[in-house]
Amino acid sequence: MSASASAAADQSQAQSASIPAFCEGVLHFGRLPEHFTALSEPAIAEGQSAISKVDEPAVFQTRLIADALRYATLQLCASKESGHPGGFASSADAIAALIMLGHKHIVTEVGHHAPGFYSSMFLDGSLEAMGIETMSQMQQRFRERDGLLGHLSGAIPGLLAPAGPLGQGQHFAMAGAYLNRDTLFPCTIGDGGLGEPYILSAMKHFHTSYPEVTNFLPVLIWNGYSQEHHSMVSLMDNAQMTTYWQVHGFERVILIDAKAFDDAEQPEAYVDSTLFSEGARTAFTRAVLEGMRQAAESAMSGTLTAVIIKQLKGAGVHARGAKSHNLYPGDHPEKPSIAEALQHGALAPEAWALVRTLMARAGGGPAGQVAVTESERALPEIGELPMQAFAVGDKAVPSTAMAEMVAVLGERDPDFVVTNADGNEASAMKVINERLKIRHPTVDALYNQAPTGQVYEPLSEDACAGLAAGIALFGGRALWLSYESFAINGWPIVQTVAQAMAELRRRTPAVLSMFTAGALEQGRNGWTHQRPEIENYIGGQMRNGNSYLLYPCDANMMQAAFAWATAQFNKCISIVASKSALPVYTTPEQAREAIEAGAVSLYESATGAGSLVVFAVTGDMVLLPVFEAKDALEAAGHRVRIVTVANPRRLYRAGDVAWSHSAQPDGRFMDDSAFADLFDGDVLLAVSGGGTVALEPVMLRSRAKARDLVGWQRGETTASPAEIMAFNGITGEALARRAGLLLESGDLR
Secondary structure (H helix, E strand, O other), X not given: OOHHHHHHHHHHHHHHHHOOHHHOOXXXXXXXXXXXXXXXXXXXXXXXXXXXXXXXXXHHHHHHHHHHHHHHHHXXXXXXXXXXXXXHHOOHHHHHHHHHOOOXXXXXXXXXXXXXXXXXXXXXXXXXXHOOOOHHHHHHHEOOOOOEOOOEOOOOOOOOOOEOOOOOHHHHHHHHXXXXXXOOEEEEXXXXXXXXXXXXXXXHHHHHHOOOOOOEEEEEEEOOEOOOOEOOOOOOOHHHHHHHHHOOOOOEEEEEEHHHHOOOOOOOOOOOHHHXXXXXXXXXXXXXXXXXXXXXXXXXOOOOEEEEEEOOOOOOOOOOHHHHOOOOOOOOOOOHHHHHHHHHHOOOHHHHHHHHHHHHHHHHOOHHHHOHHHOOOOOOOOOOOOOOOOOOOOEEOHHXXXXXXXXXXHHHOOOOEEEEOOOOHHHOOHHHHHHHOEEOOOOEOOOOEEOOOOEEOOOOHHHHHHHHHHHHHOOOOEEEEEEOOOHHHOHHHHHHHHHXXXXXXXXXXXXXXXXXXXXXXXXXXXXXXXXXXXHHHHHHHHHHOOEEEEOOOOHHHHHHHHHHHHOOEOOEEEEEOOOOOEEOOOOHHHHHHHHHHOEEEEEEOOOOOOOEEEEEEEOOOOHHHHHHHHHHHHHOOXXXXXXXXXXHHHHOOHHHOOHHHOOOOOOOOOOHHHHHHHHOOOEEEEEEOOOOHHHHHHHHHOOOOEEEEEOOOOOOOOOOHHHHHHHOOOOHHHHHHHHHHHHHHOOOO
């Protein structure tokens, strides 16, 4: 063996001996920087959670963390020839700075940054709770079941919230800040999705409502590109972007533009800092670290603050611009462009060890151990909420009955928030405003406004749903109220949070919503206010295992539904009911039974020899024509049973629903005997005043000789609920005729 070969072998052996165990699987290692030894004493001292000052070692070590994050992110994606490294790469310096400053409660609205966030959790040791201790194990579990999802999940140790659909992360940051006033919640935002949906307007309304809650810190990663093209704000200059944030209420905007430090003669407005000279890169990193320090102090001191990091998408990885966004089949670690990027960004084993020490110390420990979402939040005791017992046969407004309970809940839990874009008074729930007050800077007794109110009323369903869902996910109590017609504008984030709750390792209050002013009540407003199809959307989620769509049939059952919902954890529960005075059909005991069991019989004909027609009904107002049909059928000699389907999730068979995969699993389903007692008959006619998906379990399990399904078809302007029901074929006469035809033919003709 030649002397040079022997020396190389000795160096390789020595390096191998120094490689930290967690680096098993790292493909490339670099050389130590010449000044490493002088700057290698951890800038976060043992027993400390952040750097004490922005000095040369702190800046140097921030660079090491950013390099480690970029390298791990790219190799992780390349290991599966898929995933998204480019967007996170341009944010690595910002993330590294936040970590060095001790801030680990970082959320994002960019699901495509997932591999970067996973790399961060790996490097600080959080993923060891999942059995991921080495780079090889992280690669094996990336984008695999029970592993590291392609987009962020709040179930991953150390990660606070999910991220997939754009424009949701700011809600989580604001909810976290609201519930934890002494903790900073940075939120990275990509310029590719900056306007979708309503990121800045949501923060503007929140700040107006809660001016004292400034401990959330938006961090715009302004890299000039979206997924497949330039971002729509790529032509703004720095002054315009700064003004854009200022007009949305941000009193302090700190913008760090990599272009100002570029000495590599990059011609475009967006540049890659990893191509700078040693001195220029150090200066840029110092600016980011110092700017983030100032921003954090400002946000925690009562000033609404934002940080903008302007750097080219894909900085330091295999490609630049939108071409860096994601990897495709064939983009493996040996592909020249990827291999070259990994080799260029490789760290020496000693640098990896230092990065692990810093990241494990930052924030007081691995995020998977210290984040506020890693433990169950203590909640104020609310006891049993008061319920009014309405007499069977009387009339009462379901939404008003629930509103009394909501008001008491808010009085017993001062952190409880009610969100509503359309107005509680318009939904016959004025008592909520009277008792809890609309949160508003203008004090006005006539409109029940006060700066300390618990009713949050932005005119955006997205903002309403986002804050309510975020508070629930972070461990608090909240309620989103809306018109059924407009709820679709806010539903996507509730759907996201529902799935996240199914995965969590801790208990958290269910995310609750109640939708009033159903299609049948909105005749004069016309089809713009008649959109009950969202019931099908929500109903389709019931098979997920932790989603529930409740249909209380009267005021007693409405109260039972809300009482049940407030006692649930890790569930998504939506209640659909009317704001009109309607008959009371159930006793309080029957109401509780219906919510717990899934359904209850409201009426059954006296024993007779005629054929039995069973009506299975979701809703309250739609029961009016059903009872009319009952009269006609009994007059024709038939027997009738009317069953209200109150909690259809309970009516599925256990194998229909992925309940066993949910956190806080709920495996209660109505057994075959109880189901037969309610729904067996000669004819089953399932009826809904809205979407019909919620009646699917009844249709699946029914053993009736003939059965049919009647529900909402389309909206129209009408003078009364009866007229809109008639327009949709839901009248007593039509239902009785349909049941009669089924009895005669025994089929669905």
